[in-house]
Amino acid sequence: MTQSQDDKATAFVVQGSNRTNPEDNGVRKYVEKVSSVSGLSKPLIALAGGDPTGLENVYPPTVVRDKLMEVIRSSSYNSYCPSGGLSQARAAVARYYVNNSSVPLKAEDVFICSGAAGALDLVFASLCNAGDNLLFPEPGFPLFRSIANALNIECRYYQLDETNHFGIQLDSIRKASNERTKAIVVNNPHNPCGHILSTDEMIAVVNIAKELKLPIIADEVYEEIILDEESKFISFLSFSDQVPVFKISSISKLYVAPGWRIGWCVIADKFDSLYDIRAIMKRLSMRLIFPCSLTQAVLPTMLENASLQRQQVTQLIRQNAIAFKSIIQSAHIEGLYVSIPKAGLFLFVKMDPNRINLPDDVVFVDKLLQEQAVGVVPGQAFGIRHYIRIALTTSISNMEQAAYRIIAFCKEMAIN
Template structure:
């Protein structure tokens, strides 16, 4: 009797993750003996940045004290208190906080506790691929509003309202933005708040890069600080600001009208209870991180500003590429103007022929008729300069 092949669940069929989906081309390039320059994954620790010693020591102490049991499902009180105090400094008034296995889990809880499969959610275009993966898994309809490349990748407010109907439940913003490095103005954020209020939407605000502000004169604004009348969940964590992506510690801060949010909060906590807790000893890093000034990131910002400038200036000197200068995070989203090749084919060929590993723009979504790729500027300056030389050589070869 023949054995039938095991079929995966339908919910997984549309799940893609562009950042890791280019691994196949990278492996092939490695087999060909290419010296690879990895400019695809936003993990600062992979590029020599260190997790602060005080954070590591806090976790070691917790382990030595045998804090290895399950914790409260929403997080340990010391960490929640530190998150609340930090939120208040930013003008956010929490009505609830939950700690998760990375900000990714906080985002998934927020979406899956709110949106049914026959409903829709507004996502930015381009967008960090995690969101597409979550909505695909839960068979939620994604509707995309545009980020305007001609206005430093700020949301195109006019593209938002036409997407909204009675089944729209939430709008996602990623600020500072991945993949573009944009930071949204207060005026833009206020207009999003107005739309959310008008249509009774929840704002889901991903602020995981909120300490990566690359311009001295730029004031960062958290959208939850602009209104107490609109439900907002603000996502953050230790991964980027505190150089601890492997800790998998993140959180969601719920703010807005408490009486309207009670059932939603309980739904999120139900989901948190089903997975018991975030890693218990690692939660002790949160108070140490948030209750003290983050001196290390100030040093990092100086380095990243130089690296960004080298990358952006270099890209803008290469024929058929233009790049808007990122104001935050450590990503750029250059535009390709090369005819007869799409961004995925461009990316794969760049990896195979020159060993420069970037991510195709279509993996994040992009305005129809445009082509992009995402590139990071975490590596040392000489590595970025080498990458720029290779990209220029590849493009000249491509168009000759």
């Protein structure tokens, strides 16, 4: 046997787990594709991800950055922090939502996690055994599926009504549930659609949750980015005297600090029906990786100064949305339909493949990246065809340039 044959015969072949597959998180796939693309004829305009640090001249407020420096200099937070988070961070989150909840909140009701994703992971893992299922919206954020698949949780879907601003089709919740359903997951405001549930819609969801005896997991991470001044966001915490609620949110969007990795789960449960789940979450929090003590120590200051950020961030996102829509509409492009979302960081743009002369949104996105160097995400990453998601987290000049490039692209496709 030759040396090479001998090496081959003794080589290790190590099989990986089946906890994930390439389609688990379609958004990240496109974000990474855009960030690694090469050989483009124009400077790249990356609008695939929702990283708010792309906004011009927007940072955590000075008082927050000063507090971080003070915390670092103090050397008081260099040790491990308690499971579930620093007591002052947990108490600050509870205070922040005290007026939004229909039941009293205390520090023990809050778990500080590594972003909203970490909070979702903690809740899903605490609620479900392998083979149990959760109800997710479709279209919806693919990270829900990604986390569930890694935990061997079945994903079942209720439908959003495309013809009615992506409101929830209530009967589809009942149809999707069965005896192994553990919770209804609601994303409000919704990513990618930008819809805010009305009070009537929320009451209807709560009534179904009561009927099915299921808690609500409310991903409300875009709660602060309300673009429609006539729309009012109401947290599901307001209904926690009727149904148990896990509220998920984070500092990432409003505070323009996704890299600080601070998120949380707030448990609101009038009848203490989640007693066992709390105990499991506490035990799981002993093995999960939580945010560093330094940034947790700054969280109270961040929440106390939220108003310093809210107006600036919301104004810039709204400005980008209006500018993009105005440019597209002025060009009279047939086959692209742009509407300003009620909330969030994205435009969810409908495309008519017949008028644009492309088969679907995936081909649209791939060709747009190669030919005009604009990176966006296809609707199919969220479970719906013939839409594209465009991040508004960039400069106004980038937003305008992207609109002009998309116009040129659509005109070229129509000719071909």
